[in-house]
Amino acid sequence: MKTFAQLGFPGRLIAVEGLDGSGKSTQIYLLKRWLEAEGIKVYFSEWNSSELVKSATSKGKKRELLTPTTFSLIHATDFADRYERHLLPLLRAGYVVLCDRYIFTAFARDVTRGCPPDWVRGNYNFAALPDLTFFFKADLEVSLNRILDGRPKLKFFEAGMDLRLSPDPYESFRIFQGRILEQYLAMSKEFVFTLMDANERIETQQSIARKIVSERIDLDEFRRRSPLPLPPPVQPTTAAAGLEEDSGV
């Protein structure tokens, strides 16, 4: 597998990975704000957000129709749709594409759910590797507490209830996230994740992330030729407030 740069794409893809509650969505949001302010051609894509596939996914989740196999396939479908319709053309056009979760999310989650690793990886092998992958590594307890602090109502698949790890959704979520973390760490070297200490303060992490991006990518190549009109003021999203908005779990 090759990165977009290795394949000769003019654009670059940056992905963030990590557990729910690791703060990765906050960080990628801030990266996007920075790149936009720098006048870079930037596009942001979120896991599980393709309009058409989403209605099937949410039906499957609500009615608990999904098995590990269909869970895996429907997310692959969603990814393929975004990949073929948005990511590829944008990368051909020289954009910096930011992805909140990429194929590694599937590798970690679907394998935790019991899908054969080779099968999952094979299904996603149409996708090139990111040019830079940040992995936000927080202590498991920190991530768990960020999500569980408010005692939110955990959704069935989000809590990994389909794995029958525990009848208690909170306990199930803890075990499930712990296993996903193991999967992530096991592939960290193979896919050259750039590890980020997600226990650090938000500003500290963001400074480090920006530094790494500017070292690894020559941003001057990705500037818009004419300056963009000022964007309308953006209200901080829930992601910016440090909460996960990942319905893909």
Next chain:
Amino acid sequence: MKKIVRQPATVPSVSQRRFFGHGIPGVQLDDLAGKLIVVEGADGSGRSSQIAALVNWLETLGHATVQVGLKRSTLVSEELEKAQNGNILSRTTLSLFYATDFADQLENTILPALRAGFIVLADRYIYTLMARDLVRGMDAAWLKNLYGMALKPDAVFYLEVPPEELVQRNLSKNATLDYWESGMDLGLSRDVFDSFLKYQTAMQATFRRLQRSYGFTIVNGSRAVDEVTASLQKKISAVLAAK
């Protein structure tokens, strides 16, 4: 008065089961007592009529049957239909969407029915899905891995009808040629009639190639319906009796 024949229904032997590849996690293959019989073929090849005839015949013999087919899953059939009508999905996406539809039926219909000892009749299976993608230039190894989740059927019959004959049958039934069955998305010809012939010729060649790797039975579908049914019955009887 007609005498009632009370011939006891024969219990089919339990097949040695295998998945094509990795299969579905957690499935006990030994529990699948039923039989999986697949009928493949283009629209107009007589698939549906043959399946209807086979269901009738099998049930008369005392076998319980279940039917599955493409785009019939609870999970994604509606969305898939919508996507196809709009022709908005790219190739990999459409392919994975069909694979999702297939997996949903495999896990929720085919496997439970086989566990319960039913004879499952599949109106097309992974072969059509693979052939369509292969004709569209998708990677064979990728498809092989993807459909490694599928269960090997006990028998696969491909109803082969020459493209010229398919044109006649489709037009006499619908007075039009279907966009997808004509492969119009491939841009083979702007003329739907020409495109249909070219596409179906390519599909047939692909099926022939798949036949060599997967070893299914090619059935001459140009014959009279009853003749085809009789030959299918003969072959299926052998499958049911086989050890």
